[in-house]
Amino acid sequence: MSDRDIDRATGPTNGTRAVDRAADLVATVVRADEPMTFAALQDASGLAKSTTSRMLTALERSGLLERDRAGSYVAGRLFWLYAARHDPWEELARLAMPILEAVGDKTGETVNLGVARGERVVHVAQVDARYLLGTRDWTQLEVPAHTSSLGKVLYAYDVLPMPTGKLEQLTESTVATSRELLSQLGVVRRQGFATTVNELEVGLTGIAAPVRISRVESIAALGISGPTTRLGDGRLGDGQETFGRYLVEQAERLTALLARPTSKVRTSKEGAA
Template sequence: MGDAATGTRALDRAADLIATVVHADEPMSFADLQDASGLAKSTTSRMLTALERTGLLERDASGSYVAGRLFWLYAARHDPWEELVRLARPAMEAIGEATGETVHLSVSRGERVVQVAQVDSRYLLGTRDWTEIEVPAHCSALGKVFYAWHALDVPDGDLERPTPQTLADTAALQRDCVRTRERGWAITADELEIGLTGVAVPVQGGRGDVVAALGVSGPTPRLEDRLDELGRSLLDHATALSALLRGPAPHKPRSIARAQEVVA
């Protein structure tokens, strides 16, 4: 068999593994996938490792296989969030112009937080494309928004700690959620990377539920004395964006509006 035929056959097998996982009603174990594919154990292992490495598949906490981050990224960049990004873009550009920092818009997908739009910082220091980088939600101000406003369940137990400043466990994250709701915005300082700070606020949909998080990030020395200022500014923009997502208020008949004025 020629190299081209061998390569095509390997590609077909890999595609079959991906399709099996994507169409499954629940995560699939290694044994399930080997049985379904009919491949040798070594071949199955080698292909699954390659598919994990490229982001097409990944494993959950139990070690079973689910669709990888590339599927989430694609879904987040297309409907139903396309309209959200379109409506948010002017606000994001205004925030970027006013602050000079990187501006982010994220949504939750399952148990993930996925960034769907970004406006780059005008500074060289702090400019980075975060749309293709997956970070633990508790290390991100954007992720903390979804926890604080109950759009995501707070994870149980110990948490991944990329830096010594990262929240260590569920109890610490829950306390942080209370402080976040009280002030109106989430903050991370050196919790994902030393020297990186973020501020984010919730964006509400038509039913008052949190559908997105709007935030800025930049070097800690530039942001640490501006957190309250940035939080209030982001809240103003998020309130306006939430109003756009809700659409115009329903029209009241003149008789009803006049009666309400008399009561008032």
């Protein structure tokens, strides 16, 4: 029985079935790590060749999908138009907030979600610390990315372009050169999280982990910041190592959330350190 015969047999659900299939095709293309060929889309959808062709043609006409120079399918102009007209990180911030709140409840510290814009880190979501000491609105501040655990994560996973030469030193502990920073980033990638201790300001520690949209692509950093005396006192177990592992777990939760078909991400308030 062909797809068309099946559709006739379903009667009133015909239109809904077609919408569902078209939506699945769009979602498959948007979630893919690279442009998808016609054959790959047909295989992923399980649809007949003629049905796949008709639906892809209609999705191209609507601007939901388009083809690159090689003829493979990518997200269409409507996605880019929407991103250009709206804050592209609002949806990410909305989806991330429950996880940020859970991290805040667990640690008591300021929690931030940071993304890259150009060569700087922008904080798109924040949950304030339970403590008066350490509470700060990082969304209103701009700090050198190399002094921030969020920034080091974004450097380590190629979201931020690497700086060159001598770096601005805010304290005696601040990483001084791009060569030294590069060495630190190797450690970040091996352990899965970044730390800054007294690098932005004396007495302030930050810890952050990467948020991904695919197995190989990171888009944001989830982190906490607060007084070094608190973040190093082992309230979650063994100090910064345990905080770091905990943040990796929570960042992976957010990564999994973003991978769900209902997520539509195209990114705060403390945690710059």
